[in-house]
Amino acid sequence: MAQAASKPTVDITARPADLDGLSYADYATNVLRDRLIILDIPPGTPINDELIGKELGIGRTPVREAIKRLESEHLVSVYPRRGTFASVVDITDLAEIAEIRAQLEPLAASRAARFASADQRAKMRELATSLESADMATTDYAGLMRYDLGVHRSIYAANGNKHLQETLITYDNLATRIWCMVIDRLPNVGSHIDEHVGLLLGIADGDAEKASDLAREHVLSFERLVRSVI
Template identity: 60%
Template sequence: MAVMLENSIAGEEDLSLSERAYRHLRDRLIMLDIRPGDPINDGKLAAELGIGRTPVREALKRLESDHLVVSYPRRGTFATIVDITELADVSELRESLEPLAAKRAAKLATPALRAEIRETAAAIAGMGGDDDPYDLMRYDIKVHRLIYRAAANAHLEDVLIRYDNLATRIWCMVLEKVPSVSSHIAEHVELLEAVADGDSERAGKLALEHVTSFEQAIRNVL
């Protein structure tokens, strides 16, 4: 099961080159396709993406503000180290904001988004326990971004994507040690159905439970 993130570089010709590069590199960084501490060569990335170096450099500046890369004078740019000690701080913020986004999504999602949410829930419900854990994590990212988009608040969406990205990097660091990634992803089915049904209180409750179980799962393997 190959899962494509909605923000992959393919099929986004309407976006600027800088935005396309940003989204592509962001997803590689959060899934640890670019490993923590790895040097980042803007020329090589530009060649891989078939674009100039300027859009890549602009993307890297944004990624630095997202705490996904760090630049050092005369040394270059590197993927940031995943700091497990940030888990508590990231979780504290997500425990407040994820339920808010889920409640807003349940109230404000458009009919088209509700249909997409139901389709995603059905796809997750049909998954098996033998699916690739990294594909499962891509579904996790897709679900969260879908809810954030449905919440219809660009500022909330931007903040939550940043913190979900940091949380995903932490999760991917311990992914091989987590007993059942599929059960974590399966939690999304009820949440998505609550959002699609317009049940804001249930959606908020399930979102909080999901974030809390995420943190506990990480702590169990540390």
């Protein structure tokens, strides 16, 4: 299946001088996770911890710790005596992932509408304004993915339940990998991103019921959009 065109490239040659308080393992996890999600590391690609450590300017131990974390997130697969590989993206997983997200995304949006801090609500309004002013028709795939991931991460962080946040990040990552597999064939992706505006404003306004309904419809529309090209 064709992979997404014009995928953003994460700079894994950056030295760990800009860790911003992260441990080496956290740093390696974040870099590798981003590359795996956007398919900058294509599915099935071997992952060599020694080479990655050299590229990141860190040792193999934190890279191995990162790989363990990413295996638990289903982004890498480890096979005894064979090695570690970027997990295959299975389009048939779409229905199961969408089923889970259709239950949990509305819950997170509803909780965020009730429990978000004043600062989080202000940032959601800023993000909504940014989305409204952006020209989605001319935004490249990298930009669209940044918007989408940014919106979902902000909602998850504001929901007040760290376990729900971690679970949703995992499933949103898997959904994003599926999206990246077909994004170059999807019609009108920009309108899907535009759906975030009402969701963000609903949360910022504290309207839990509206936020829940919009989150559910957003997940279902994503599934419909992907199914339109598979």
